[in-house]
Amino acid sequence: MENKKIKIGLIGLGTVGTGVYKTLKPFEDIEITKIGVKNINKPRNIENFDSSILTDDCYDVVNDPEIDIVCELIGGVQPAFDLIKTAIKNGKHIVTANKELLAKHGEELFNFAEKYNKVVLYEAAIAGGIPLIMPIKTIMAGNKISKIEAILNGTTNYILTKMDTLGASYQDVLKEAQELGYAETDPTGDVEGFDAAYKITTLATIAFKKRIKLDNVYREGITKIRSQDMKAANDLGYKIKLIASASIDENNNADVRVHPMLISQNTPLAHINYVTNAVRLSGHPIGDITLSGPGAGEFPTASSVVGDILAIAAEFGKTDYLLPMMRCRHEGNANCINIKDTVNKYYLSINAKNNKGVIGTIGKICAENDISLQSIVQRGVDEDNTANITVITELALEKNMRRAIEDFEKDKFINKVNSMIRVQV
Numbered sequence: 001m002e003n004k005k006i007k008i009g010l011i012g013l014g015t016v017g018t019g020v021y022k023t024l025k026p027f028e029d030i031e032i033t034k035i036g037v038k039n040i041n042k043p044r045n046i047e048n049f050d051s052s053i054l055t056d057d058c059y060d061v062v063n064d065p066e067i068d069i070v071c072e073l074i075g076g077v078q079p080a081f082d083l084i085k086t087a088i089k090n091g092k093h094i095v096t097a098n099k100e101l102l103a104k105h106g107e108e109l110f111n112f113a114e115k116y117n118k119v120v121l122y123e124a125a126i127a128g129g130i131p132l133i134m135p136i137k138t139i140m141a142g143n144k145i146s147k148i149e150a151i152l153n154g155t156t157n158y159i160l161t162k163m164d165t166l167g168a169s170y171q172d173v174l175k176e177a178q179e180l181g182y183a184e185t186d187p188t189g190d191v192e193g194f195d196a197a198y199k200i201t202t203l204a205t206i207a208f209k210k211r212i213k214l215d216n217v218y219r220e221g222i223t224k225i226r227s228q229d230m231k232a233a234n235d236l237g238y239k240i241k242l243i244a245s246a247s248i249d250e251n252n253n254a255d256v257r258v259h260p261m262l263i264s265q266n267t268p269l270a271h272i273n274y275v276t277n278a279v280r281l282s283g284h285p286i287g288d289i290t291l292s293g294p295g296a297g298e299f300p301t302a303s304s305v306v307g308d309i310l311a312i313a314a315e316f317g318k319t320d321y322l323l324p325m326m327r328c329r330h331e332g333n334a335n336c337i338n339i340k341d342t343v344n345k346y347y348l349s350i351n352a353k354n355n356k357g358v359i360g361t362i363g364k365i366c367a368e369n370d371i372s373l374q375s376i377v378q379r380g381v382d383e384d385n386t387a388n389i390t391v392i393t394e395l396a397l398e399k400n401m402r403r404a405i406e407d408f409e410k411d412k413f414i415n416k417v418n419s420m421i422r423v424q425v
């Protein structure tokens with residue numbers, strides 16, 4: 001083995017970059033020699049930091065002939081993609097936490113890296129500090145994974161947990177989460193489910209060994225969840241969570257989505273609270289496993305980034321083809337099912353005039369659309385003499401459910417379907 005220090009170039013020195021810098025400091029055979037940042041004069045929360053290694057031109061990092069591994073921590077598609085491609089062309093291996101780039105351009109990125117015989121590792125991109133990609137690719141390699149159910153976004157899990165415990169509205173909790181720095185000023189990426197959709201796209205591709213296209217992933221966020229839904233879910237034995245799920249059958253038909261879901265209080269995901277992430281994998285021969293832990297943050301994410309760096313560094317000088325099990329291999333694309341053709345159980349919250357026969361009307365409209373009811377409960381009458389009615393259906397086709405909702409809203413006694421949330425089966 002060559003006895004030289006392995007040189008790392010960082011692109012980005014924000015929260016995660018700072019954690020990576022501090023975590024790598026004690027490793028004597030690895031050295032961060034250059035860091036690309038936006039503003040070299042910004043004060044850094046690192047003791048005895050030598051700012052001479054900073055540059056405000058990230059191409060200085062990827063073009064530096066001394067650097068062995070480039071670690072990209074700026075996120076977003078551009079300029080990250082160009083920087084990574086330039087680094088690969090210049091002979092560097094890549095560690096990245098960039099879930100958006102992987103979900104949108106993963107195939108192109110991995111093919112490009114393979115052409116230059118370089119590896120791209122991305123443990124930190126999905127569920128932050130939870131060891132997930134490396135276990136799936138190595139110790140679980142003998143499994144056929146057929147189902148994933150996961151909480152992959154800490155911001156939305158924090159908001160839903162607070163709504164649940166305080167009985168507060170989405171807007172009030174979001175405002176508090178923004179003040180405390182848990183939610184971004186523009187929270188769209190998290191609350192509309194984009195972040196979780198990026199993560200489940202890549203996770204399902206790795207787990208199923210079939211490429212999933214981001215455009216085929218159904219996505220719905222948490223902005224319409226009401227405190228009344230939280231209360232009703234609790235009364236019915238559930239919790240509401242933003243669930244990223246994926247399943248695949250023997251015919252290669254995949255169902256990949258992100259949406260709020262009523263999760264039974266008897267299952268582990270219902271008890272994953274605040275910013276914690278969790279991933280439940282079902283496969284053969286392993287059965288069901290649930291991995292949980294911090295999905296973001298300076299040190300948890302640094303743990304995954306540094307693990308990837310050390311995995312690459314450990315093979316330097318020993319082989320010409322590093323980490324074969326960690327390379328991206330998939331056997332074609334999955335056929336993704338449209339959400340309208342999926343079968344689900346549903347929770348509905350309906351506001352109707354407090355008239356005789358309204359519950360019968362709801363049952364009749366469901367029957368006309370081939371939907372059978374599991375339960376129907378009137379949850380009190382409001383001051384305006386309208387009744388709030390909660391329905392749980394049996395398994396039903398999504399397109400039938402959507403048609404039933406249109407029919408409800410045409411009925412003269414039904415005012416509005418306030419919520420339609422899918423229920424864990």
Ligand code: HSE
Pocket residue numbers: 152153154155156190195295296
């Ligand atoms: N914004 C993400 C979350 C963290 O709230 O979980 C980084 O992936």
